[in-house]
Amino acid sequence: VRSPVENAELALLLEVAGTPKPGNVDRERDHPDLRFEHFLAGAVGARAGFAMAAAGDPLGESFERAIAGMAAQRGGNTQFGAVLLCLPLVAAAGAEGPAEQTLPERASEIAKDTTVDDAAGFYRAFEHVDVAVDDPPAALEPLDVRRGSAAIPALRERGLTLWGVMEASADRDGVAEEWVEGFPRSAESAAGLLSATGPVGERVASVYLDRLTERPDTFVATTHGEAVAERVLERARAVRDGNETAEALADDLVSRGINPGTTADVVAGGLFLALQRGLEV
Amino acid sequence: VRSPVENAELALLLEVAGTPKPGNVDRERDHPDLRFEHFLAGAVGARAGFAMAAAGDPLGESFERAIAGMAAQRGGNTQFGAVLLCLPLVAAAGAEGPAEQTLPERASEIAKDTTVDDAAGFYRAFEHVDVAVDDPPAALEPLDVRRGSAAIPALRERGLTLWGVMEASADRDGVAEEWVEGFPRSAESAAGLLSATGPVGERVASVYLDRLTERPDTFVATTHGEAVAERVLERARAVRDGNETAEALADDLVSRGINPGTTADVVAGGLFLALQRGLEV
Numbered sequence: 001v002r003s004p005v006e007n008a009e010l011a012l013l014l015e016v017a018g019t020p021k022p023g024n025v026d027r028e029r030d031h032p033d034l035r036f037e038h039f040l041a042g043a044v045g046a047r048a049g050f051a052m053a054a055a056g057d058p059l060g061e062s063f064e065r066a067i068a069g070m071a072a073q074r075g076g077n078t079q080f081g082a083v084l085l086c087l088p089l090v091a092a093a094g095a096e097g098p099a100e101q102t103l104p105e106r107a108s109e110i111a112k113d114t115t116v117d118d119a120a121g122f123y124r125a126f127e128h129v130d131v132a133v134d135d136p137p138a139a140l141e142p143l144d145v146r147r148g149s150a151a152i153p154a155l156r157e158r159g160l161t162l163w164g165v166m167e168a169s170a171d172r173d174g175v176a177e178e179w180v181e182g183f184p185r186s187a188e189s190a191a192g193l194l195s196a197t198g199p200v201g202e203r204v205a206s207v208y209l210d211r212l213t214e215r216p217d218t219f220v221a222t223t224h225g226e227a228v229a230e231r232v233l234e235r236a237r238a239v240r241d242g243n244e245t246a247e248a249l250a251d252d253l254v255s256r257g258i259n260p261g262t263t264a265d266v267v268a269g270g271l272f273l274a275l276q277r278g279l280e281v
Numbered sequence: 282v283r284s285p286v287e288n289a290e291l292a293l294l295l296e297v298a299g300t301p302k303p304g305n306v307d308r309e310r311d312h313p314d315l316r317f318e319h320f321l322a323g324a325v326g327a328r329a330g331f332a333m334a335a336a337g338d339p340l341g342e343s344f345e346r347a348i349a350g351m352a353a354q355r356g357g358n359t360q361f362g363a364v365l366l367c368l369p370l371v372a373a374a375g376a377e378g379p380a381e382q383t384l385p386e387r388a389s390e391i392a393k394d395t396t397v398d399d400a401a402g403f404y405r406a407f408e409h410v411d412v413a414v415d416d417p418p419a420a421l422e423p424l425d426v427r428r429g430s431a432a433i434p435a436l437r438e439r440g441l442t443l444w445g446v447m448e449a450s451a452d453r454d455g456v457a458e459e460w461v462e463g464f465p466r467s468a469e470s471a472a473g474l475l476s477a478t479g480p481v482g483e484r485v486a487s488v489y490l491d492r493l494t495e496r497p498d499t500f501v502a503t504t505h506g507e508a509v510a511e512r513v514l515e516r517a518r519a520v521r522d523g524n525e526t527a528e529a530l531a532d533d534l535v536s537r538g539i540n541p542g543t544t545a546d547v548v549a550g551g552l553f554l555a556l557q558r559g560l561e562v
Contacts, residue, residue: 002353006325013294013321027308027317036308037481040294041562044287072283073562200318281322281354 004093004276008050008086011271012043012079014281015264018204020246022212022239023220023232023253023260027201031254038075045069046083053087054094059114060121060162063087067125077129081175081219081265084122085186086272088179093276103273104183111179114162120152122162132223134172174218174262178269185211189270193279200281208267209246212236217260224258232260285374285557289331289367292552293324293360295562296545299485301527303493303517304501304534304541308482312535319356326350327364334368335375340395341402341443344368348406358410362456362500362546365403366467367553369460374557384554385464392460395443401433403443413504415453455499455543459550466492470551474560481562489548490527493517498541505539513541 002010016039019026025036049066053059066083092106127148136144142154160168166179178186189207196203213236216229232253238244253259271279283291297320300307306317330347334340347364373387408429417425423435441449447460459467470488477484494517497510513534519525534540552560 002322002326002350006328006350010322010325013325014318017318017321035480035482037295037298037562040298041283041291044291044294045283047287069283069287199316201316281318 002275003054004090005047005051005054007093007275008054008090008272009043009047010281011086011268011275012046012082013040014200014204014271015082015268016040016043018201018208018267020250021205021208021264022236022246022250023258024208024264025259026205026250029250029254031257031259034075034078038073039078041073042070042075042078045072046079049083050087050090053091056091056094058118058121059087059091059110060118060124062091062121063118064121064125064128068128071129077131079265079268080125080129080131081261082268085175085178085183085265085269089183089186089269089272102187103276104187108179108182111166112163116156116159116161118162119155119160119165120149122165123147123151123155124149132219134222140168172218172221174215175265177218178266183269183273185214185266186269186273189267190273190277190279193270193274194277200279204267204271205246207270208263209236209240211263211266212260213240217263219261219263220258228258229260232258283556284335285371286328286332286335288374288556289335289371289553290324290328291562292367292549292556293327293363294321295481295485295552296363296549297321297324299482299489299548301531302486302489302545303520303527303531304513304539305489305545306540307486307531310531310535312538312540315356315359319354320359322354323351323356323359326353327360330364331368331371334372337372337375339399339402340368340372340391341399341405343372343402344399345402345406345409349409352410358412360546360549361406361410361412362542363549366456366459366464366546366550370464370467370550370553383468384557385468389460389463392447393444397436397440397442399443400436400441400446401430403446404428404432404436405430413500415503421449453499453502455496456546458499459547464550464554466495466547467550467554470548471554471558471560474551474555475558481560485548485552486527488551489544490517490521492544492547493541494521498544500542500544501539509539510541513539 017027019028046066046069048069049062052062088107088111091110092103097106126145166176169176170180192207193203216233221229235249239246298308300309327347327350329350330343333343369388369392372391373384378387407426447457450457451461473488474484497514502510516530520527
């Protein structure tokens, strides 16, 4: 039986392998400079940080270690959001807690208990890889994540914890929203993966499409604007309703460099939860 | 920078992702009951055994642990040969040795130093997964690997080490041959991977085809007979010479259930060596 750390790494691998997953790198599609093998190396590299979180190390340090390892490939940002989403869940799986508590519930407690030091680790992680983010409002410029460790004095001055950072960006970042809301879309993805039949790769594609039809992808909104994110959602609904094929949408989005990364991150979280609950590969 | 353990796991992942790799599961092809995701889970599961070998644990125990982990998926035998081939190389990467010694040289010393206990661990590994092997000659029936731990008394009686087991099967098993000969085809594969250009997935496919044109695959010989193995080699040469496409050969071999697994194992060994020498992903 696999450990939580093994399941976290496998979740990242199964996520990228699921196909067709319109707009994202999958088993059959690469973006020009972001290829399948970058995700394989990213998952292998992230594992050391998952191991730290499962062993009870602080989330911030664990996250920075995971991202440093993930970044040891030439594709750039492969799984930043997926690692961020999975990390409290992995920490929860490695922690003691009341038997009746679900993994997302325990993960939420761990997330709420994060410190300013955890926020500092999160900021340092941005020094290892370029991550697409929105410009902050002018008043929050000192806290721009792209400043990396240069922003740490401002974090300390304001007493901002990692939980506080997630709260502040939950309205425009679907991963932060999962943290703040208690991982509802990850849990729903896990339920979908466990109740489906067929090879895991096909279940991943199906659950991904379900999530894509529900909410505009926040990574697409950040990188291409709200209107494009809205349009992707509409086309995902057309696929679900049989008016467009998933393959055609996948090829079109990849050719335009549009990748709904946040939706993929949520599926990775769902895969981790499903594997912990016994999803067989 | 990745550790030897991370590189070993990544070698298994990059091997299966390389495409087209005629006859084997690759990024674009599955066998009916042996799918891409089984290899992902197999690689994740094998890592604990690689970690033991890198830390200096006995090869037999490390191998059994790797195979127990690898087998925690529903596809059956995914990477038995690749793990067996890589394990002494991983142990060598974790060990001290003279600076002028190559990794294959150090791995050969470790392989020669294996014990009867290591052979026992190797035999126990067969209890975790079904592996296609030839029937032994009648006199060697007590040492049939398929007997698993039931064969251990016969091993002890004869004082057979893991090195001795490999020597005894080197003439009909290309992985055992790599052990006994000092990993020459793995080293050649590493050189090919490092000198090629382009994405790693394409380099893997190219090096795999090179190896397939050199020698009949011993796994194909075991599972389908010498004549079929010889014919696969001829067709691989036709691909190399431009008289058949790799894709056509891949589709045909997969449809007939022919998979040149030993050739893939050698490429995995080459990937590990190349990653240790700085192959960038």
